[in-house]
Amino acid sequence: MIRMNNLQATGWDLSDLKHIELDAQSLARYRLKHGDLLFNRTNSKELVGKCEVFKEDGDWVFASYLIRVQLAAENVLPEFVSSFLNSPAGRIQIDQVSRQIAGMSNVNAEELKRLEVPLPSLDIQRRLVAELDDARRRRDGALTDAGRLVASFEPWAIAQIGMVQTVPTFRNYYAVRRTSLSVRIDPFYYAPEFVEIEREVRSVAHAPLGDLVDFSNITWNPSEHPDTTFRYIEISGVDRRRGKAKASEVLVTDAPSRARMLVEPNDILVSLTRPHHGSIALLDEGHRGCIASTGFAVIRHVDSTRIDRRFLWATLRLSICLKQMLRRASGGNYPAITQDELANVLIPVPTKPIQQAILKEIMRRSDEADRLESHAESTWDEARTRFEQQLLRMNAA
Numbered sequence: 001m002i003r004m005n006n007l008q009a010t011g012w013d014l015s016d017l018k019h020i021e022l023d024a025q026s027l028a029r030y031r032l033k034h035g036d037l038l039f040n041r042t043n044s045k046e047l048v049g050k051c052e053v054f055k056e057d058g059d060w061v062f063a064s065y066l067i068r069v070q071l072a073a074e075n076v077l078p079e080f081v082s083s084f085l086n087s088p089a090g091r092i093q094i095d096q097v098s099r100q101i102a103g104m105s106n107v108n109a110e111e112l113k114r115l116e117v118p119l120p121s122l123d124i125q126r127r128l129v130a131e132l133d134d135a136r137r138r139r140d141g142a143l144t145d146a147g148r149l150v151a152s153f154e155p156w157a158i159a160q161i162g163m164v165q166t167v168p169t170f171r172n173y174y175a176v177r178r179t180s181l182s183v184r185i186d187p188f189y190y191a192p193e194f195v196e197i198e199r200e201v202r203s204v205a206h207a208p209l210g211d212l213v214d215f216s217n218i219t220w221n222p223s224e225h226p227d228t229t230f231r232y233i234e235i236s237g238v239d240r241r242r243g244k245a246k247a248s249e250v251l252v253t254d255a256p257s258r259a260r261m262l263v264e265p266n267d268i269l270v271s272l273t274r275p276h277h278g279s280i281a282l283l284d285e286g287h288r289g290c291i292a293s294t295g296f297a298v299i300r301h302v303d304s305t306r307i308d309r310r311f312l313w314a315t316l317r318l319s320i321c322l323k324q325m326l327r328r329a330s331g332g333n334y335p336a337i338t339q340d341e342l343a344n345v346l347i348p349v350p351t352k353p354i355q356q357a358i359l360k361e362i363m364r365r366s367d368e369a370d371r372l373e374s375h376a377e378s379t380w381d382e383a384r385t386r387f388e389q390q391l392l393r394m395n396a397a
Helices: 024-030 078-085 088-097 109-113 122-151 153-161 192-202 309-316 319-328 352-396
Strands: 037-040 051-053 066-069 099-101 104-106 206-208 213-216 229-233 248-251 259-262 268-271 280-282 291-293 296-302 346-348
Touching (some): 051 078, 078 088, 078 352, 088 352, 122 153, 122 352, 153 352, 192 346, 268 309, 280 309, 291 296, 309 319, 309 346, 309 352, 319 346
Parallel strands (some): 229 291
Antiparallel strands (some): 037 051, 099 104, 206 346, 213 296, 229 248, 259 291, 268 296
């Protein structure tokens, strides 16, 4: 099942898929076909109306937060329509028709029907799409290199901490002695993989998160805000790979009910909903005055005599911590962890020299990843601008 989260700014992200069982009649109605266009019905301002062409084999359906469009005309390529609507000229139209509802932007099918799309010959459409595809491949290559650089940090860091990781044990069945049960009695909590991770963390110097930090519960009252807008950090605004948060400007009159946490520079935000996804960000001066969702735990005070704040932020984003959060979460389709349970997550606490060495390496990799991603985005922006300019010259002619 294709969902809203599978349609990102850079295209399809099928790393997190859900499956659904449907009868033949429902599958026939909702099944996706090659060449179908899928639009985000609701999302952040940058992603609402974002569209991509579906090209996967097999049985796929789409969730309700997406709109499917099937092109009836034979003289238009789906890839060309998608490329144009994702270009600056296309985005201007989408921004004009989208609306803000409860802090999220929305479009509907009737509004999409009114979008204007230029229609050069098929040969020109194919050439423009091919040029854009070439730029996309170069962009994706640079982004892959950046992602590989960041992903390879974890095994190196864990080795520096002194932990020896074993191959995870995945079992469909296992037994637990009643005498070894803690306050939790849900079977998921005692999965061998989770038990092994905790054993590995306990094998080195460590401490529960709650012994190292204090959480802030200071809230914000929209009725007392002096301006008409405020800067809002929601969970979807956190870049999971890089641990960075992006704030969006929201009207105070449209403030979501969850926009209540008053945050400060140097706070660490940890998503309490789907915590294993790693939406964890370290704020900086650029976030001063921002308001965050109540879906975050806000770490403000850190015992600097024991652990460096930036090292804590980096460690919380490692799988050894994210899987502990998943273990302590509850709720099947929408797992969430309480702040009290988050405080029980075990954090490795190596010596300060080791912490500094790990930080130095992550900053080196982060800077190099920034360089690669910046180059990738500039390459892509230039290609989209050329695409648009060629269309404008054709229309002028």
